[in-house]
Amino acid sequence: MAEPGTGATRTNAAHASSASIEAIYRIEAPRLIASLTRVVRDVGLAEELAQDALVTALERWPETGVPENPGGWLMITAKNRGLDILRRNKLLERKHAEVGREMEVAQESAAADIEAAVDDTVGDDLLRLVFISCHPVLSTEAQVALTLRLLGGLTTEEIARACLVSEPTVAQRIVRAKRTLSEAKVPFEVPRPEELAERLSAVLGVIYLIFNEGYSATAGHDWIRPGLCEDALRLGRVLAELMPAAPEVHGLVALMEIQASRLRARTSPSGEPILLMDQNRALWDQLFIRRGLASLERAERLGGEKGPYTFQAAIAACHARALAPEETDWSRIATLYGELGEIDPSPVIELNRAVAVGMAQGPAAGLAVVDTLLEEPALAEYHYLPGVRGDLLAKLGRYAEARVELERAASLTRNVREKAILLERAAACARNQMFAR
Template sequence: MGLAEELAQDALVAALEQWPRDGVPDNPGAWLTATAKHRAIDHIRRSKRLERKQEELAADLEVRQQAEPEFEVDEDLGDDLLRLMFVSCHPVLSTEARVALTLRLLGGLTTDEIARAYLVPEPTVAQRIVRAKRTLAAKKIPFEVPPEPDRAVRLSSVLEVIYLIFNEGYSATSGDDWLRPALCEDALRLGRVLAELVPREPEVHGLVALMEIQASRSRARIGPGGQPVPLLEQSRARWDQLLIRRGLTALARAEALGAALGPYALQAAIAACHVRARTAEETDWRRIAALYGLLGEVTPSPIVELNRAVAMAMAYGPAAGLALVDQIADAPALAGYHHLPSVRGDLLAKLGRHEEARAEFEKAAALTRNSRERDLLLDRAAKAGV
């Protein structure tokens, strides 16, 4: 793993030195790959600790390099980044380590962003990444495309990685931007490629459906000044109808495969309830609450219960939602999770308990790392205290 990172960095340095002078090549990614391959061969030749097998490998790499076109791209999985995700999600690693390592190396997320996505301390994620690298090195895991049976085993980890990348783009955990569109686009691209590669996997289509539908609301989620706009206050005329159609089509594919809906397909079905409603008032909140109930059975989580509490409040009144929130308020996974006091503040405000609501909004504002969201929560706190 360490050598692979060094070779990648060397190739990037070479690009920074040569491209300004010679121009950017037609296929930059293939140029970097070829450069890294050449440097790998040079490294193997120079090493004084080479054994016979390594010498044979170097010769084999050189023969392949001469026989193949200079910038030939590996099309085995259709997408280089997706191929590398399958490699990083190796079964010798725990699920948590696979996701953390892949997000860090290939997803573009910082250790802090991964930690907040998982609601765990940053040192924990850093340790997972270090241990994962050591494990891959100790086990001498090759950088190769996994065979078909292994791809199926690693699929759930790959889906989780793609989903977390999308989530970080959809609601940035820190910084001055509420959205990071490039991350959403990367996740959507990877999801669409994966759906073409494994068309009989309902959860792949479920994840694509979820991301397409969520992404359809992106333009409406930001106000003129860059401030977040809550779902019920968004202009539905600004929702992207093409993405909505793509999402509903992907959801229909997942449902048509006949298997029980998994967590991504269930979340997509929830998102579909919103986009099918012509107005916020027409939203079928009872169905959404029921779907969250099913989701909680498939993947029990206090975060799922928090979302179910919001749906319960919309369907049956704020008191019903607040009762559920109070039941999960002490869950360890929600400690430091700013959405908990945010939801509680909203429900308290609807019940007329304004001072309590103000305190909850202020608590949520102190916990969030996103400046746009902090401003929104502080504004709600000020209005709640009036």
């Protein structure tokens, strides 16, 4: 067999830069790791083999050029490396013959043939990798880190920056996650039908957690981190292709697409936050909105009981369809939040309903709903509760009370820019109080 990167697989390009090679690897890595995991039954080893293939590409492609089929080249190289390890170390002794035979086939086949074989199973392999990355034996932090690493293609440094933790912490999380999966002998498979709904809910939760941290950062100096939103959207779109008959997957994609449409309008040129009602809607990305509305329609067309993401997408769609803030159907939004609260009871959902009620029926009606949540333990340190209450009090002209609530909200948030805007609104209440005397 010809050595990878020679003969028919070589392009006419004379050279390839490290940046272009790494970009290709990032695109191919999830499929590569997924297919290798099926073969070696160990996600940690699969990633090591994929990384080895990248190192080899970085050594050879600058001289030989990028192959016509870079994914097939990387797959052959990784499988050959895996076969070498199995032979030398007698790794996975009981499965040596079985795995060896599969790798021998790969070694003896042409790159195009291997890629065709990979394409036959890559969808299933990717879906299995999604579920193993978000397996319940892992902590939420580990699920996020592993998902961003294996499926998002992010480096340890990028994940650390995204999660606002140190690189050693992220590296430790990933190493521990792989060890946990290995020690628990987690099977590389799609969950059984009786487990699928619960496991899928966890997967969607991880993806939306990644998106939400990009859309509204909980800490740090940035109000938004678009890169995280892009990573989550990419994962959501992949999952929608892999599970086309799952309405909640399309509901989540719809929600993220519509919310992502506002990213350009959510900050000023200097990075200051701009709240929804103050945004320049001409900056909302209509392509994202169209995609989101199409995904929402698909989720609703599939039928069945609506899930929380489909409800939230329907709420986001109400905002997306309003050409101006005053055209927003707040009554419909309040109703949708009420229906969402019935299937997914949560004080946070009720707080959001209070905002919609305040907009539809007036601040006094909204405040009445908020005041039912004041003793809710889950909201004791949640800065949006005093923030919402402060806004409603300010609209009612109760500026002294509003200032206290907004200052409390500022003390609870860990986001620097959000703290600044809350303190600015508290100061405005103090000024209004003086003028009202």
